[in-house]
Amino acid sequence: xxxxxxxxxxxxxxxxxxxxxxxxxxxxxxxxxxxxxxxxxxxxxxxxxxxxxxxxxxxxxxxxxxxxxxxxxxxxxxxxxxxxxxxxxxxxxxxxxxxx
Amino acid sequence: xxxxxxxxxxxxxxxxxxxxxxxxxxxxxxxxxxxxxxxxxxxxxxxxxxxxxxxxxxxxxxxxxxxxxxxxxxxxxxxxxxxxxxxxxxxxxxxxxxxxxxxxxxxxxxxxxxxxxxxxxxxxxxxxxxxxxxxxxxxxxxxxxxxxxxxxx
Numbered sequence: 001x002x003x004x005x006x007x008x009x010x011x012x013x014x015x016x017x018x019x020x021x022x023x024x025x026x027x028x029x030x031x032x033x034x035x036x037x038x039x040x041x042x043x044x045x046x047x048x049x050x051x052x053x054x055x056x057x058x059x060x061x062x063x064x065x066x067x068x069x070x071x072x073x074x075x076x077x078x079x080x081x082x083x084x085x086x087x088x089x090x091x092x093x094x095x096x097x098x099x100x
Numbered sequence: 101x102x103x104x105x106x107x108x109x110x111x112x113x114x115x116x117x118x119x120x121x122x123x124x125x126x127x128x129x130x131x132x133x134x135x136x137x138x139x140x141x142x143x144x145x146x147x148x149x150x151x152x153x154x155x156x157x158x159x160x161x162x163x164x165x166x167x168x169x170x171x172x173x174x175x176x177x178x179x180x181x182x183x184x185x186x187x188x189x190x191x192x193x194x195x196x197x198x199x200x201x202x203x204x205x206x207x208x209x210x211x212x213x214x215x216x217x218x219x220x221x222x223x224x225x226x227x228x229x230x231x232x233x234x235x236x237x238x239x240x241x242x243x244x245x246x247x248x249x250x251x252x253x
Contacts, residue, residue: 035196053249079138084151094136
């Protein structure tokens with residue numbers, strides 16, 4: 001009886017830990033590259049994230065001048081989807097945990 | 101977006117097609133960007149990479165396909181809502197590959213400022229650079245046609 005209760009407690013703890021991990025915040029980060037045109041990058045940001053002109057340009061300049069920009073943060077699954085889409089547009093994008 | 105026809109200088113563009121096709125051939129089996137797939141899942145990485153490659157190849161086929169018999173007869177290529185985005189992506193992919201394969205020695209600052217020692221370049225590298233600039237021009241044209249508010253580079 002006691003062993004079963006302990007197992008049940010461990011499973012619940014594991015499930016909670018997994019759920020917490022899935023709820024962690026992840027960042028989509030675009031890194032600078034020496035090729036893509038600034039106008040192209042602005043267009044991609046507007047298209048993928050729905051940014052207006054000002055916000056898209058701000059992120060583009062951040063990439064260009066600081067080497068990187070955090071363009072989105074949220075749940076991992078959506079973050080992965082965004083990184084994939086940016087890769088389709090040949091932008092250098094990576095996923096970072098908010099805890100890193 | 102409306103359909104737009106662009107008249108090109110055949111004598112200037114035709115010689116660039118070989119180097120563009122060669123870059124396109126390279127990209128048949130490798131991605132234009134360095135791949136960073138989140139996590140350690142090998143299956144995810146394989147699936148991610150193969151889907152990106154398929155999309156990349158399709159886009160490049162569309163771009164290269166524009167320079168067909170009609171192009172050599174008229175000197176014109178046409179863009180419309182169905183091909184605009186694939187062509188934009190293909191231009192980016194080919195430019196990334198041209199830089200990697202032919203233009204790295206030139207230096208990124210020189211490439212960005214267009215201050216490139218053309219006279220000192222071997223012919224193949226000169227063609228690659230010309231193609232690099234040509235594709236950028238195409239991209240600028242398309243981006244501004246899609247969104248006239250985007251400032252020029």
